Amino acid sequence: MKIKEGQNEIIEEFALFDEWMDKYEHIIELGKDLPIIDDKNKVEENLIKGCQSRVWLHAELIDNKIIFSADSDAIITKGIIALVIRVYSNNTPKDIAQSELFFIDKIGLQEHLSPSRSNGLLSMVKQIKMYSIAFQVKA
């Protein structure tokens, strides 16, 4: 399954880093590199408000595949979002709904999904699943 493969690729990519510094520098680069949302979609209704940082998530269905775009005002969150989008975007609603998210744990970033971070990331992952279910019904 594509979603699983995508996650395994990220795990391999991160296996290169021994130090947390290198890992974070890579995430920061990912965050900086990706203009991952169109300004017209950076609107209130796409906003997931965390206590710490804000996350925008936009989804549209094209040829039965969901195309996600997202952004955050915090760069580390944005870098992790870039990875999540890479995994999920361009997959069918059914595949997304049935998938499991495991790469964040495996690359040692599970703390970013903890409720105490309140960075909107956990809500974003939930929202992605919600979209997949909603689009399944639509399709």
Place this chain on the structure above:
Amino acid sequence: MATETEIIDLQKIRSDFPILSREVNGKPLVYFDNGASSQKPQQVIDVISHYYEYEHSNIHRGIHTLSQEATNAYEDARKTLQHFINAKHDHEVIFTAGTTGSINLVASSFGKKYLKEGDEIIISTMEHHSNIVPWQMICEEKGAILKVVPINDDGEFLMEEFNDLLSDKTKLVAVTHVSNTLGTINPVKEIIEKSHANGALVLIDGAQSIPHTKVDVQELDCDFYVFSGHKMCGPTGVGILYGKEDILNNLPPYQGGGDMIKTVTFEKTTYNSLPHKLEAGTPNIAGGIGLAAAAKYMNEIGIDKIEAYEHELLIYATQQIKQIDGVRIIGEAENKASVLSFLVDGTHPSDIGMIVDKLGVAIRTGHHCTEPLMDRFGIPGTARASFAFYNTIEEVDIFITALKRAIKMLL
């Protein structure tokens, strides 16, 4: 700059706090999140353990020895806290769950009895959500109006604007003694005098002041003073509502239940006297006793010394952080407690917080439960380092180095 040992015995103090010797992410812990909660000395931990090991029983009305001992310990704790804030009577000291619990009690009980449509309550722009939302709720219920005193760009309370807001409609003024986000020390004595001259009662939110400065409620002449235990080296889940005797006597009970009654029949219940009238149910007994131990611990070091030493930490940290390009301090009041809120150009506070955490430094980032204040400054949040008397100049240096490294990574 004076050295640390001139003011307090830092080595001894640090050895009292077991947590300070632990590592975080492979680095020695530098704990600069004291504004959110302070750490606990062994003396407080021991008192709580001892209570559960040897003294625990439910208090008040118990016939057996253990219950009497636990009751004595709890009531002694109340007396310790009475002296800690120099209240006139021990029954003016009400145990609550914390600052939030205390404010909700006053907002609910005071509001229920005294507020009517068109009345006004005044707060300030720099209040914590706990000193905003309870007033909003009771104002909404009663048709009363919440008025807000503005601040200047340095984060200082604007006295003239406050004067203009005060009127015969003002029933209560609720203001923080020290801002948790900015560190501003407010001129509460003047605020209290002016409010009283206008016939309004005053509640002072002491959550951030009680750990750092000597509080004398009689000298302040405030009507209510509220604070939490966990920010002053005590346990979580316990705090104090101080209120003047006659005012508390006239408040209706907040919650109904055990301990707060004199007699109960299905037709009519009569209420107990102070402080029990306002303390329904089995209280946080260990919490109260632990809080008194914390007050004793701080008194032994000396609150004046704590204040003087923390001021030095603040001055040093402020000087150091100002030398970093792109740093903007949020809150530059002339009178400041040991809170340093800042932003770094081109970075988000949460990114700074995450990276310095990896380097062992615990700071807080976000809106610090003061969203209206963030709106006032037009910012989403800040990074905040807040210091306690067990912190050191060396730790400030570690923090500054970590901060520089974070900025380098992020820009």
